[in-house]
Amino acid sequence: xxxxxxxxxxxxxxxxxxxxxxxxxxxxxxxxxxxxxxxxxxxxxxxxxxxxxxxxxxxxxxxxxxxxxxxxxxxxxxxxxxxxxxxxxxxxxxxxxxxxxxxxxxxxxxxxxxxxxxxxxxxxxxxxxxxxxxxxxxxxxxxxxxxxxxxxxxxxxxxxxxxxxxxxxxxxxxxxxxxxxxxxxxxxxxxxxxxxxxxxxxxxxxxxxxxxxxxxxxxxxxxxxxxxxxxxxxxxxxxxxxxxxxxxxxxxxxxxxxxxxxxxxxxxxxxxxxxxxxxxxxxxxxxxxxxxxxxxxxxxxxxxxxxxxxxxxxxxxxxxxxxxxxxxxxxxxxxxxxxxxxxxxxxxxxxxxxxxxxxxxxxxxxxxxxxxxxxxxxxxxxxxxxxxxxx
Numbered sequence: 059x060x061x062x063x064x065x066x067x068x069x070x071x072x073x074x075x076x077x078x079x080x081x082x083x084x085x086x087x088x089x090x091x092x093x094x095x096x097x098x099x100x101x102x103x104x105x106x107x108x109x110x111x112x113x114x115x116x117x118x119x120x121x122x123x124x125x126x127x128x129x130x131x132x133x134x135x136x137x138x139x140x141x142x143x144x145x146x147x148x149x150x151x152x153x154x155x156x157x158x159x160x161x162x163x164x165x166x167x168x169x170x171x172x173x174x175x176x177x178x179x180x181x182x183x184x185x186x187x188x189x190x191x192x193x194x195x196x197x198x199x200x201x202x203x204x205x206x207x208x209x210x211x212x213x214x215x216x217x218x219x220x221x222x223x224x225x226x227x228x229x230x231x232x233x234x235x236x237x238x239x240x241x242x243x244x245x246x247x248x249x250x251x252x253x254x255x256x257x258x259x260x261x262x263x264x265x266x267x268x269x270x271x272x273x274x275x276x277x278x279x280x281x282x283x284x285x286x287x288x289x290x291x292x293x294x295x296x297x298x299x300x301x302x303x304x305x306x307x308x309x310x311x312x313x314x315x316x317x318x319x320x321x322x323x324x325x326x327x328x329x330x331x332x333x334x335x336x337x338x339x340x341x342x343x344x345x346x347x348x349x350x351x352x353x354x355x356x357x358x359x360x361x362x363x364x365x366x367x368x369x370x371x372x373x374x375x376x377x378x379x380x381x382x383x384x385x386x387x388x389x390x391x392x393x394x395x396x397x398x399x400x401x402x403x404x405x406x407x408x409x410x411x412x413x414x415x416x417x418x419x420x421x422x423x424x425x426x427x428x429x430x431x432x433x434x435x436x437x438x439x440x441x442x443x444x445x446x447x448x449x
Contacts (some may be wrong), residue, residue: 076311089118097100105325106424112322119311124351126308127298128353144374153316157323165327174341179408180381182345184413187353188372189434195360196428202365206424207267212373213418219380220410226400242400246299246385270366338445
């Protein structure tokens with residue numbers, strides 16, 4: 059007669075099973091929890107709690123989106139792998155900024171926050187994401203190698219794009235709002251056409267510009283195999299699904315983020331006005347929330363000596379932030395009867411151009427070290443101080 063295990067051991071085993079399930083999928087469970095709390099805080103007219111909990115929920119769901127995107131990226135080859143990672147992050151950014159655009163119907167100053175968010179997204183990607191990943195990677199490896207053609211191409215693209223944004227900004231001195239809007243539309247169309255050319259260049263004619271060098275790729279393969287042996291028991295649920303199913307789940311979580319973003323923007327604009335928070339700081343907060351999951355992915359890649367992926371994510375996301383976010387936001391704003399113009403202030407454009415120059419100098423030789431990471435982080439600290447105090 060078979061002996062039955064004690065009931066207490068069954069209870070302990072079940073508890074461990076549920077604890078393991080929560081630890082593996084805590085971002086989803088707690089994202090739903092904080093999202094519900096944010097919703098009830100909004101209904102109960104507690105805007106500060108609504109902002110806090112919706113921001114936490116957005117961050118948690120964004121982590122889920124980033125994890126699904128990382129699974130998809132591991133199944134695809136470069137540059138498509140980095141495309142999935144960057145587009146998943148930029149989708150969150152577009153949703154957050156669009157919800158704030160909608161608030162411009164009642165609060166025109168919200169458009170300044172949107173413009174600050176667009177620029178801050180690039181500043182955060184190129185200085186916090188790239189800088190912190192390079193710094194952490196540099197502590198583990200004296201130097202890390204990447205394909206220098208990648209950074210050279212991206213910095214050229216970003217310099218052209220940032221220079222294009224100067225056109226509407228210069229036209230603000232004409233005091234002709236109609237001319238400013240026309241120029242903004244033309245620049246947005248130019249950026250979209252330019253991005254199509256870049257997409258062809260990156261995926262068809264010069265895909266090898268965005269792939270790792272042989273040395274770093276060989277190191278990654280050996281390291282990745284060792285990690286796979288150690289993680290055989292990993293049972294993350296999205297690892298079991300096909301690519302199509304994972305894409306569906308990724309868009310479902312992005313939809314959740316959209317609902318939470320509406321709560322965040324509605325209460326956030328009111329609180330920012332009440333507390334006299336600068337539009338630069340508000341835009342920076344939005345950029346940090348949107349980039350947080352992407353940052354975790356980049357840090358993990360740097361620690362695994364995948365600095366090529368870090369460069370692709372940081373610079374690729376910055377490129378998409380300007381060339382797709384700007385036209386899409388302008389189109390969505392126009393559909394909603396709002397005229398979004400690209401008249402960025404001198405501080406924003408100047409910080410953008412200096413960031414691109416710094417990234418060019420720290421990555422142009424195909425090698426990175428921790429000091430170059432610190433340089434980007436110090437630049438960001440200076441930008442954050444000015445963004446907080448600049449009105």
